[in-house]
Amino acid sequence: MNPARGSLLGIEHLEAAEVLRLLKLARRMNPDKPRPLLKGRRVLLLFYESSTRTRSSFEIAAKSMGAHTILIQPIGSSIEKGESLLDTGYTVRAVGADIIVIRHPNAGAPYVMAQHIDVPVINAGDGLHEHPSQALLDAYTILRNKKTFKGLQVAIVGDIFHSRVARSACHLLSKFGVKIILCGPQELVPDIATTLAPGVRVTRHIEDALRGTDVVMLLRVQKERLSGMKIDLPEYIARYQMNPVRLKMAKKDAIVMHPGPIIRGLELTSEVADGAQARILEEVRNGVPMRMAILARAMGKMR
Amino acid sequence: MSAERNRSISPAASLLIKGGHLIDPAARIDASMDMLLKDGRVAEVAPPHKIKGGAEEKFDARGLIVTPGFIDLHVHLREPGQAHKETIATGTAAAAAGGFTSVCTMPNTVPVVDSVDWIEWLRQPERGAVVNVFALAGATQSSKGTALTDFRALHSAGAIAVTDDGKPILDDRIMREALVLGGELNFPVVQHAEDTRMTENCSMHAGARSFRLGLRGMTAAAEALIVERDVQLAMHIPNARLHVAHLSTADALKSVRRGKRAKARVTFEVTPHHFTLTDEDMRDYDSNYKMNPPLRSASDVEAILVALADGTVDAIATDHAPHAAHEKEMEFERAAFGITGLETALGLAITRLHREKHIPLARIVELFTAGPARCFDLRGRGSLVRGSIADVTVFDPKKKWTFDAAKSRSKSRNTPFDGWQLTGKVAATIVGGKIVYSG
Secondary structure, three states, X not given: XXXXXXXXXXXXXXXXXXXXXXXXXXXXXXXXXXXXOOOOOEEEEEEOOOOOHHHHHHHHHXXXXXXXXXXXXXXXXXXXXXOOHHXXXXXXXXXXXOEEEEEEOOOOHHHHHHHHOOOOEEEEEEOOOEXXXXXXXXHHHHHHHHOOOOOOEEEEEOOOOOOHHHHHHHHHHHOXXXXXXXXXXXXXXXXXXXXXXXXXXXXXXXXHHHOOOOEEEEOOOOHHHOOOOOOOHHHHHHHHOEOHHHHOOOOOOOEEEOOOOOOEOOOEOHHHHOOOOEOHHHHHHHHHHHHXXXXXXXXXXXX | OXXXXXXXXXXXXXXXXXXXXXXXXXXXXXXXXXXXXXXXXEEEEEOOOOOOOOOOEEEEOOOOEEEEOEEEEEEOOOOOOOOOOOOHHHHHHHHHHOOEEEEEEOOOOOOOOOOHXXXXXXXXXXXXXXXXXXXXXXXXXXXXXXXXXXXXXXXXXXXXXXXXXXXXXXXXHHHHHHHHHXXXXXXXXXXXXXXXXXXXXXXXXXXXXXXXXXXXXXXXXXXXXXXXXHHHHHHHOOOOEEEEOOOOOHHHHHHHHHHHHOOOEEEEEEOHHHHHOOHHHOOOOOHHHOOOOOXXXXXXXXXHHHHHHOOOOOEEOOOEXXXXXXXXXXXXXXXXXXXXXXOOHHHHHHHHHHHHOOOOHHHHHHHHOHHHHHHOOOOOOOOOOOOOEOOEEEEEEEEEXXXXXXXXXXXXOOOOOOOOEEEEXXXXXXXXXEEEEEO
């Protein structure tokens, strides 16, 4: 079965025009003056993994448009009792779900769901694979600050290998010709990452990544996903931590982004996190209108 | 002594296969021949119309290729313990439909076939085998990799080789002991070559595609390192016999080539899926593309195709690994490894190797017959010289057909080849002189 219309499984196969339509729609979404586009609809939030930002902003987005939201997490549900992904999907569909928002530790889980369930499935992050709503809200944030993608250079610094945010961001930015520089040690930024999308380059040197860069996107070292990989944290901090001195190497008007959660003192210092160039909380705020647009699209309400 | 089951023989039957083209690589025959099978043996092979006297039954093989019965060195019949995936009855029915007259079943069952009792259980007529079943026994107790099983007893009971398939024999010392003891008994040690310390949580080949899909990848090195170690051991242990299961990488192939050049007793098999598909072929996290070893890179596939053509590969084996739908239709990373393969092997070999890559039919037949017979010393099989066991496969190398997994004789449907158009189809499978399948 093909995924239901309005599903958002990843950025990779989304057309550039569709990305632009979503970004345009998000600009017209105001959580404080919402239109009841989802009135009476049921949005099932199926979160197999912990989340603060993504979950709360999907929930606020859905509720502000008049939907009911139901949160299901492994603990306290039948998932804990060994119910399979698809059986949980069939169950929530039978309960009357109109949209399923799913976060899952396994790459591709939303695809499996979408191939079997006849309602729109929205990927809220699947393993190491994609995090499309994050990439969209980041693009939205970039456009609010930089007006256009044209001629932009974006440096993504940190744990690319374990980052679904980085994969989605590369796919999205590449569609608009953005120059993307991935920066970090070999273990976290394998050379093969350049095959992800056109315009992606890898460097081991932070200076090289920052020179001429308009957007510095930082990523957390995901200790929970290292799977036996050994990372020398003091060495990482010495070479890649974003501090005010390093940030000066980027363009003067460069902005600093981070999908969160941030770990102060590791991938960035507090001066950077709280500094004038940081847009980290703006990203979080933008997450709500962006996800309103994603949910509206899922229900065929693109106007 | 061997563990085959030949329950299909109807006594005193005779069968004349007329008008076919016989390819028997071991006997260096590639010519039009008639063949008389009698009392479970090959009674006569002669040019057309030269066989005198009648037969109770005749098979018209005009336009067809007649070959020794195909031997599959690597199948999972799932008994004991996993009859929801496959049984010996359903698995051997699928084998017959695929032209296989003999299959070698892997011991990674529940429990592991690591005792004489289980070897004997597999041979009981109640299992309902329709082709010959040869049993491999666990190389280590419960395939835990820590202590060898009783090779001597298992060998006497009819096991044809030992393996911990599904898992590697990882410990250097245990592998060495297995090859030493195996060498003394002329018993092949079959290795599933995967350094599992490097493949934790991995579900496909490590490459551009696994990176893109966010799936942890198994490196080629994880296979090649084990193969290199094992070949080194085999080169230095007198009479050791190493058989590398489902070899899938160019690097591992280099080690095997070196071992063979040094005259070590090293054999290996490759699967149809590893010479047909690459890691780029999986779409939408379809777990029918998930197997271990995984689909490899295009350059690995090219290296394997060269080795198939130049005579290095000893056998094509399917690694037929049936799983129930509920074990496959789930998160890719959690889904079971393995695909079915018995019914598509010949079609894939002819389509991919003969028609696309122009490998002669005689070489393909060798990979299904004489080659595998040599790997595990299956005496009286793999050739059709007079006096051989009357296991015969007849196929139409030109017939186009579409594989429909829903109609498979296997209990399971986990295959990436559903709906594939293939050329080359089995016309008849003859076990011990009796037709057990005709297509």
